[in-house]
Each structure stands twice: as C-alpha cells, then as structure tokens.
Amino acid sequence: MAKLSLCPTFSLSLSRHTCPPLTACYVATPATTKITMPDHHPSLGVIGGGRDRFLQAINSLRQPYDPFPFITWNRHVETIFASFFRSVPHVRLRRECLQAKDGGTVALDWVVGDDRRLPPDSPILILMPGLTGGSQDSYIRHMLTTAKRRGWRVVVFNMRGCGGSPVTTPQFYSASFVGDMCEVVEHVGARYPEANLYAAAWSLGANILVRYLGDESHTCPLSGAVSLCNPFNLVIAFDNFNVGFNKVYDRALARSICKIFKNHALLFEDIGGEFNIPLAANAKAVRDFDEGITRVCFGFKSLSQYYYDASSFHSIKHVQRPLLCIQAANDPISPSRAIPWEDIKANPNCMLIVTPKGGHLGWVAGAEAPLGAPWTDPVVMDFLDFLERGATRTAGLSCNSEAVQHSSESLHHMEV
DSSP: OOOOOOOOOEEEEEOOOOOOOTTSOOOOOOEEEEEOOOSSOTTSEEEOTTHHHHGGGOGGGGSOOOBOTTTTTSHHHHHHHHHHHSOOOOOOEEEEEEEOTTSOEEEEEEETTHHHHSOTTSOEEEEEOOTTOOTTSHHHHHHHHHHHHTTOEEEEEEOTTGGGOOOOSSOOOOTTOOHHHHHHHHHHHHHSTTSOEEEEEEHHHHHHHHHHHHHHGGGOOOSEEEEESOOOOHHHHHHHTTSTTHHHHHHHHHHHHHHHHHTTGGGGTTOOTTOOHHHHHTOSSHHHHIIIIIHHHTTOSSHHHHHHHHOGGGTGGGOOSOEEEEEETTOSSSOGGGSOHHHHHHOTTEEEEEESOOTTTTOOBSTTTTTSSOTHHHHHHHHHHHHHHHHHHHHHHHHHHHHHHHHHHHHHTOOO
C-alpha cells in the first residue's frame, strides 16, 4: 500500500501569563507555539492531489472509523451481511425507459413526487449500481434516501438488462462501454437544464464512471463524481476472483448474469461470428460470459485485452472534474493493490479515502450500523454538498458579473 501523506500543521498564537514580582514591572510577551491538528482521523487513509481542496468539506473524517463489532471481523462476513441483511428503504420510483442511439435500452428510475416537491434547479445525482445491480439494491436505496433528505433530485441508472431494464439488442453493457453513460447524462441534463449534474457509482459501475470522466475530460457535463469500491484494474480484480473464498462471489455473479442472458437469449440466436453462446449461457464464472459474449460484442481480440483496456486506472490522469474515490483496504473483490495511487496523488481533481475495513459494498460502520445506511453515505453527500455550494456561488458571481456588464452597457448607450 502506498505511503499516506501526513497531516498539515498550523500556527496558533498563545498568550503566556505569569505573576511578576511585586517590586518590578512585567509585560507579557506573546509566544507562538505550533500545534498539529489532525484534518482526518489516523484510522483513515486520505491522499490525492485534491486532498487539501476537498478534505475541509468532510468533517466526519475527523472521527475514527468505528466498524460494528462481530460483523466486521472478517471481510467476507461483512460483505455477505451487508448484501443479505442490510435494510432496504421503501421508496416509490417511476421508471423511464431511454432508447440509445444503437437501439438498446436503459431504465432510469426517478423518485415519485420530486417534480412537484423540488425546484427545477435542484442538484441531480445519478446513481450507477455495480455488476448486475439495480435500483432494488440496499446500498442504492440508502444512498438515494440520504440524498433525497438533503434536497437532491436522484435518478438511478439501470444498465442494459439490470434492475429489470429490457434488453432490446444483442448487446449488454460492459466495463469498457461509456456510450450509454454519455446518453443518460445528456438526457438528464436536457430535461433539467438549470440543475448541476453529479454521479456516484459502485464497483463495475464505478469503473465505467471513471472511464467516462477520463474520456470526456474537459468537456464532461458533470460537476463532480464519487467512485466507490472501484476495481480500477480488471486484470488484477478478475485474477483475484480465482483465489479462495472469492470463487463464491464469482459463481454468484455468473449465475446472475446467466439469468439475465437467458431471459433475452432469443436475441442471440444464429448470431454467428466469434460468439460462443453455449459458454455464455452456462457460465460458471464471469470470465466465461465475458469470453462468450462481452469481449466479442465490443470488438476485443482476447479476454486479457478486454480486461486491460477496459480498466479505469488508465483514466484517472485525464479526470478534470472533482472526483472522490472511496475504497476499503480489505475489499475482497476490488483489492487495494489495484488502486492507481500515484495517478490519484498527481491529479489535483482527485481525492482517495481508504477505510481499514468495509469489505465489498459493506462499510458496516457509523451511526446507522449494522442495518442502516453504510458509513460512506454521509461522506459522499458532504463532498457533493460542498461541490454544489461552490458551483452555486460561482453561478451567482457569474450572474452578478453579467448584470454589472449589462448595466454598464446600458449606461453607455443611455441618451442624456
């Protein structure tokens, strides 16, 4: 693991008061003493070129990361507990099916009543679940309700075939494909042109989000983003699937992918080419499906080429929008050795938080543990609220500047 930077120091002026002798006159002289104050608790690792810029926004990082006892002693126990036993908040959603330019379909789930409740310039948070995930997942619902309580408009982006989204072409999503993300952001932005757009994504969704940020770079319409449990390097991540208990996750994800595929198998009948439909339909591991369908769909010559080229670690250096990455040091699926430490430290737009525990999509810690929202939710929203306050101030200054300019022009053309 990369060496983490130390906390900065600041100067605090203290007055020294002493009792003078009765026979002499004494004047107190102020002395300056340097006191080191932590800007985050030492139980957390915080690095990044944007660290000094963003860290001030997240006061909760000064508190220790306090994992819930009995559940978090083992990373697999925490991962499984969060997946099966974390509460799922009830939220009424309204589905919008968006057809992509290639004929494919994604599903956008909006919170019912937000159009009546929120002004049109309310900030918008786009949520992207992980592999085979959707708006039904507990971590998505908790993030949605946390953002909703803070006055944000939230929409869940269910990728092709996920969360009940229909598959209308012989193409699913992949870790390398950002086309749907581009169209979703464009669509949401056109629908609410007065609002600032943000995104938060988990696991494979986080990989896609970071790739999107890097590809769009200076032209990205998002005002900020958060990546959680990002595998970053898919070669390392999928090699990790073959180790010990991780094979259980691999088989479970493969079953979920096969279930989605079999519901739409007729789209792939007599498709020809390099597709291996039997291998994909009976996949025992994620890489079986990727070999049979994914890498062929997206034009990769080999599975190793697909995993390497689709990895988001390449994209970090090109990110030009504020990006917070949150990882768990003991994540069994997104291992810490895959994190692009040096690129994150070199990019002034990025900050990385590493928690000592958390598993994968777990983070059973904080005020709502063990059944409530993960520890990350308030951290994510503190970061996004900070960005939105800055964006609002910038917009206000821009409007004032335009008003002054317009007033000046009016005076210039005024007839006397």
